[in-house]
Amino acid sequence: MAHYSDDDVFPVTRITAGSIGDTGRRVFIIQAQYGDDLVSWVIEKGQAVALSRALPQLLADVRTEYPELGEPLVAAQPNLELDEPLEPQFRVGSIGVGYDRIHDLVVLTLVDADSEDLDFGVPASADGYEVPPESYIYTTRGQALLLGRQAEVVVTAGRPTCPRCGEPIDDFGHFCLPVEARGRFGGAFLQ
Numbered sequence: 001m002a003h004y005s006d007d008d009v010f011p012v013t014r015i016t017a018g019s020i021g022d023t024g025r026r027v028f029i030i031q032a033q034y035g036d037d038l039v040s041w042v043i044e045k046g047q048a049v050a051l052s053r054a055l056p057q058l059l060a061d062v063r064t065e066y067p068e069l070g071e072p073l074v075a076a077q078p079n080l081e082l083d084e085p086l087e088p089q090f091r092v093g094s095i096g097v098g099y100d101r102i103h104d105l106v107v108l109t110l111v112d113a114d115s116e117d118l119d120f121g122v123p124a125s126a127d128g129y130e131v132p133p134e135s136y137i138y139t140t141r142g143q144a145l146l147l148g149r150q151a152e153v154v155v156t157a158g159r160p161t162c163p164r165c166g167e168p169i170d171d172f173g174h175f176c177l178p179v180e181a182r183g184r185f186g187g188a189f190l191q
Helices: 045-065 141-156 179-184
Strands: 014-020 027-034 037-043 088-100 105-112 123-125 134-139
Touching (some): 027 045, 037 045, 045 105, 045 141, 105 141
Parallel strands (some): 037 088
Antiparallel strands (some): 014 027, 027 037, 105 134
């Protein structure tokens, strides 16, 4: 999925996050556009939350480390809606976030959830080892900033979360144990 040629790396023309479905049963999606090509991946709500926190932090770290860089350029009225068709390449198991200083691009590494259980110590064939399906998404710093903001908007558009335990609160209410009781079970409990 990486779009590069020798030393030239081409960022996506558009990237966004969104969700489909009813509140409480939403499916979260990252969608990137490369020219006319549209690519989507399914992510978990927790991954969307992590993106909304990690991307602004990464950009702040980049500005601190490289003060000569200007502020990220952001479109005045960006199109952050999901487009059709919504045919995801795969469900994302893990997301890596990094910065490529040479090209001044933010790099997202999406790893297929089904590949995380593979044993890479065992050769898949006589030719070599199995390589996990990964997608690399190159974005400008402005696109990454918008993606982080959009991920936060998408997550907060759903059910509110309990300030005590972080679990979603349904229309019919919410049950959560006191902090002392959660601590006895290592932060987890059965319902």
